[in-house]
Amino acid sequence: MNAAGASHAAKCARPPGPRGHLLLGSLREVQRAPLELLRDGFRDHGDVVRYRFGATRALLLAHPDHIRHVLHDNQRNYDKQNIDYAMLRRLLGNGLLTSDGAFWHRQRRLIAPMFHRQRVAGFCSLMVDSTLEMFERWEFFALRGEPFDVASEMTRLTLTIVAKALFSTDVSDDAEAIGEALTEVNRQLGEFSVFDMLWMIPTARKRRFRAAVHALDQVVGKIIDERRRAAHRNEDLLSMLLDAVDQDTNKTMTPRQVRDEVLTLLLAGHETTANALAWTWYLLSQNPEAEQKLHREVTGVLGRRTPGGLDLPQLPYTRMVVEESMRLYPTAWAISRRAIGDDEIGGYRVPGKTNIIICSFVTHRHPAFWEEPQRFDPERFSPERAEERPNFAYLPFGGGPRICIGNTFAITEAQLVVATIAQRYRLRLAPGHPVELHPLITLRPRHGMRMTLCRASAVDAATQPADRAAR
Numbered sequence: 046m047n048a049a050g051a052s053h054a055a056k057c058a059r060p061p062g063p064r065g066h067l068l069l070g071s072l073r074e075v076q077r078a079p080l081e082l083l084r085d086g087f088r089d090h091g092d093v094v095r096y097r098f099g100a101t102r103a104l105l106l107a108h109p110d111h112i113r114h115v116l117h118d119n120q121r122n123y124d125k126q127n128i129d130y131a132m133l134r135r136l137l138g139n140g141l142l143t144s145d146g147a148f149w150h151r152q153r154r155l156i157a158p159m160f161h162r163q164r165v166a167g168f169c170s171l172m173v174d175s176t177l178e179m180f181e182r183w184e185f186f187a188l189r190g191e192p193f194d195v196a197s198e199m200t201r202l203t204l205t206i207v208a209k210a211l212f213s214t215d216v217s218d219d220a221e222a223i224g225e226a227l228t229e230v231n232r233q234l235g236e237f238s239v240f241d242m243l244w245m246i247p248t249a250r251k252r253r254f255r256a257a258v259h260a261l262d263q264v265v266g267k268i269i270d271e272r273r274r275a276a277h278r279n280e281d282l283l284s285m286l287l288d289a290v291d292q293d294t295n296k297t298m299t300p301r302q303v304r305d306e307v308l309t310l311l312l313a314g315h316e317t318t319a320n321a322l323a324w325t326w327y328l329l330s331q332n333p334e335a336e337q338k339l340h341r342e343v344t345g346v347l348g349r350r351t352p353g354g355l356d357l358p359q360l361p362y363t364r365m366v367v368e369e370s371m372r373l374y375p376t377a378w379a380i381s382r383r384a385i386g387d388d389e390i391g392g393y394r395v396p397g398k399t400n401i402i403i404c405s406f407v408t409h410r411h412p413a414f415w416e417e418p419q420r421f422d423p424e425r426f427s428p429e430r431a432e433e434r435p436n437f438a439y440l441p442f443g444g445g446p447r448i449c450i451g452n453t454f455a456i457t458e459a460q461l462v463v464a465t466i467a468q469r470y471r472l473r474l475a476p477g478h479p480v481e482l483h484p485l486i487t488l489r490p491r492h493g494m495r496m497t498l499c500r501a502s503a504v505d506a507a508t509q510p511a512d513r514a515a516r
């Protein structure tokens with residue numbers, strides 16, 4: 046910003062916000078119920094809300110124009126050097142999600158080709174086959190009418206898919222260990238304690254955290270070691286990471302850097318999609334009209350044939366269902382940045398070092414951009430209606446240069462998984478099962494998602510392998 050701009054910024058008013066505790070500000074509230082704090086802040090104070098968490102000052106931005114300013118127009122003034130990312134670095138090190146600056150830029154350029162549309166198209170049959178394999182387990186639940194946790198089933202499925210697609214590895218034997226470790230770190234990073242900031246104080250929490258990171262390191266270490274020893278190299282992301290040579294230094298990545306990237310992609314690449322799918326099944330079970338429309342589309346387009354990549358353009362409603370579910374329950378429900386230098390947003394002064402919070406859960410329910418925001422209505426994502434909205438009113442994958450690298454992968458996967466499952470089953474919420482939001486790093490259903498299966502009427506259990514022509 047130039048000198049005139051800076052002096053103008055200095056004159057701007059301070060944004061409104063909750064007063065909070067004299068010393069702690071809103072620290073206790075953000076630890077106890079972060080989603081409610083942000084939602085209530087927007088309701089009470091509007092598009093720009095000021096918070097104080099102990100000594101840290103933060104701004105919640107809810108308006109798409111302000112979000113675009115931070116993530117896109119003036120993104121050079123915003124980095125990830127804040128407390129949220131410092132905590133995440135304890136798990137992920139300096140991988141693509143947590144790194145910054147020139148280093149991040151190099152890694153992004155290196156990894157991006159793996160996520161190009163054509164490359165993702167090559168993963169479609171893997172996505173469908175993995176879902177069909179899951180049905181071997183599901184048949185047991187269907188026959189007995191027994192409720193089971195769809196959220197953990199979706200986690201297992203998306204983990205299998207991402208590990209096979211990116212690292213040509215079957216991690217199903219490690220799925221439980223990964224799931225447990227991830228639940229522990231997710232809880233600890235989501236519900237952080239002030240003692241976490243005092244590194245020298247040993248606590249049981251920290252021991253559990255270290256054990257969980259160690260468990261994840263073991264899995265990642267095994268994947269990398271096996272590949273280093275293998276005579277044959279698959280042409281996948283892992284080989285690319287191991288073989289990449291930095292043009293400036295002429296060196297390959299250090300083992301630590303490979304570990305950070307593999308762990309980042311393994312975790313970021315499955316937990317988010319799994320939660321999006323779990324919320325989708327829940328929303329469909331509560332909205333019979335939309336559910337029927339989905340089933341009609343799937344059977345109309347596919348009949349008894351299993352879906353493939355070429356079917357995706359013919360399944361627009363399936364995609365709209367997934368998009369609407371990610372609007373109501375965006376699994377990456379909040380992202381944050383740190384202002385490097387002073388700035389001005391919405392007429393308010395933003396001093397350097399301010400923490401910026403962008404909460405898609407809040408923006409996705411902003412009444413100026415979403416009619417009846419609480420209602421599940423996939424038609425909002427018809428091309429005509431989507432065109433009327435400002436870009437940053439919908440940001441399940443973030444936006445700007447740091448937009449989720451796996452967004453095409455995730456949408457393709459979700460669309461295919463939903464179509465494959467809907468072709469065979471309808472899912473019903475188990476009677477009495479409590480559904481509650483659990484906003485950790487990702488937005489999980491607090492008690493899982495216990496559901497029962499019944500067969501989708503139009504299609505019987507047998508899908509024909511010979512019918513997979515369109516894949």
Ligand code: HEM
Pocket residue numbers: 141142143153207309310313314315317318321375376377380381440441442443444446447448449450451452454455
């Ligand atoms: C429904 C599924 C997904 C959601 C909702 C989601 C959401 C997000 C969001 C909001 C960000 C931006 C974070 C920020 O700006 O601070 C992000 C970044 C990222 N995501 Fe995803 N993601 C999903 C699936 C995936 C998949 C499938 C992969 C990889 C296989 C992946 C890998 C990443 C990585 C590596 C980044 C960091 C990108 C960068 O900064 O260059 N995500 N994701």
